[in-house]
Amino acid sequence: MKMQGSDDRNLTMLVDFYEITMANGYLEHGIGDRVAVFDMFFRKIPDGGGFALFAGLEQLINYLNNLKFTNEDIEYLRSRGIFCEEFLNYLKDFEFECDVWSMPEGTPIFPNEPVVIVRGPVIQAQLIETMTLLTINHQSLVATKANRIVRAAQGRGILEFGSRRAQSYDAAILGARAAYIGGCTGTACVISDFLYGVPAIGTMAHSWVQMFDTEYEAFKKYAEVYPDNCTVLVDTYNVIKSGVPNAIKMFNEVLLPMGYRPKGIRIDSGDIAYLSKKARIMLDEAGFSDVGICASNSLDEYLIRDLLIQGAKVDSFGVGENLITSKSDPVFGGVYKLAAIQKEDGSYDPKIKISETIEKITNPHFKTIYRFYNKTNGQAIADCVTLFDEIIDETKPYTIFDPVATWKKKTLTNYTVRKLLTPIFEKGKLVYDCPELEDIRTYCEGQVAMLWDEVKRFEFPHRYYVDLSDKLWKIKNEMLSKYNVE
Known part of the structure; x- marks a missing residue:
């Protein structure tokens, strides 16, 4: 599928060098095919704003559709003298096999919720880190x-x-x-x-x-x-x-x-x-x-x-x-972190990054996101990050809570929910039709209109809540306790 304005340049080698060294290492240790789950998310809204906008998905799709290591690429890597022939042969026959979920372009997004999720062989999921970040970070920054x-x-x-x-x-x-x-x-x-x-x-x-x-x-x-x-x-x-x-x-x-x-x-x-x-x-x-x-x-x-x-x-x-250039705050700080590894029985082993800097602690596991809307006026209430297989029943009250200040709770009734992440690739095959740019722009305008005016203030906006489900919160806290050893 070639989309309007698609880029025919081979950008496969636009990677950070450590993505190549890790991929080679995974293969040499026999774990290159182990299925990993990576999240892309961001930590801070530019200019101290109340929300950001997600953009760049179409260009990410173009990149993933055209992943191919050329003979020149292979020869360059061989010349470095640190990669095994088995790995170079793997790259020569490279075919993208990952599953990818993403926010639709134009969606308002908030810190610490995954905007792109990649699941697949760890070699492949690791290799696409830089371009995923580069593509989404730039356009999300400018759109915001x-x-x-x-x-x-x-x-x-x-x-x-x-x-x-x-x-x-x-x-x-x-x-x-x-x-x-x-x-x-x-x-x-x-x-x-x-x-x-x-x-x-x-x-x-x-x-x-x-x-x-x-x-x-x-x-x-x-x-x-x-x-x-x-x-x-x-x-x-x-x-x-x-x-x-x-x-x-x-x-x-x-x-x-x-x-x-x-x-x-x-x-x-x-x-x-x-x-x-x-x-x-x-x-x-x-x-x-x-x-x-x-x-x-x-x-x-x-x-x-x-x-x-x-x-x-x-x-x-x-x-x-x-x-x-978004001159006043020119960096959209999206990051790409390992969240889970799939085990042989199909279940997931959650992974977490812990830091003394609290905002750098990641949310573990294979996840999805629900956005709650007021059924009466259509306004967005909050987002809830849940385990990938959790279902929110709109017919029942649902209690959300601040994942840090856990005593701050609110029980929602009279609401509807929408899953924000949509399938883009399944086993490396594109399953998503990119909307026309005009439709993306119209969708964006409608989604921003659903945010409370208080969230849209330029200075000191109201904090839109991104909460964790009870199941996910318990898993995260158990992991924090487990690794909190001297």
Whole structure:
């Protein structure tokens, strides 16, 4: 299956070296086929937010569908002189055989709950660690930041303008995809439109204005080429004294006689609040109340929020480096940890990582996740991480509790539940149809709407509860007691 925008590059060797050394070691010790369960989860929400957004699944699927070690790969590994021939032959005939479960893209996610689960031969499950993290971490980071900015704009459009500031061309292309999932209305990155259908939007740069003898001539020439979608950049020289007056003159002398209405003006520097209010008055008085004002210039969610508080008359915002790099908190700390090993009888031997740093203690076992919703208003109440085979009966009350402060309990009635993890691969075979990007974006918008407003605050948001089932909590605590020895 080749999906729209899929990457044909062979990225199989994009691994950390220890994944190769461990895989070779597993094989040499005869445990390479032992079935292991790995969880991908994250520990901290960027920017101190109340939730993050899951993105990047389609690209992870593309990667897993194309796992193949080439002859050149094998020869490189052989040249290192530390890998046995049996292992190199295994890689030569490599076929992906794992089961994979994942959140759907666009799902709000929270710390310490698995967003991807991989079950399969430990050699294989270990080898895909880096790309799983790389793919999901990047797009989840950008989608999360984009959604914060979109929410700050209170219904005004957000355009992703960050291609030239991204940390690589892949980051620009896939960042635009993730930003669209998070709610942006379009991107300046043309190839993201070509590959994924993210609407590409753009008009002119200051260089266009500077290429002509006068600002008015620059506006006039642009309007003659693009009369049906004419937005002009008005801050090359002076927004109020030159840019807006010349735009209005061009609208009257060029566009209206051609039978077109102008679309907008863009302000890219200066005091956006002051300039947009002045520009709005000038446009309205000239009979162009339908002409929009777009603002750009190192914006983020906080500046956009403040501009609107100050009464800025802006209809859309172009956001660049602060979005595409998530500049204020640029690392999505997803990790990939062993959670269980399957025994010969099919049962599971849970595994746990213990640390003096409490937040680094993992949740053991093969698990799944349920999200509880209020049956009356549809709002999300809490998530519960359970053992993989636990069933939550919606017809019965269910008590959730804080896994650390266990005295904090709540018994839920009048609720519905949904399993968040869906099968993606079964025994290495893809069983999931990736939705269209537009459908992912719509799904994301609907899921975010189900969160309480208190969870969506920028500062000191209400903590959304991710609890453990009673069975899982008891297993974890027994393991903590077992390993808590001097």
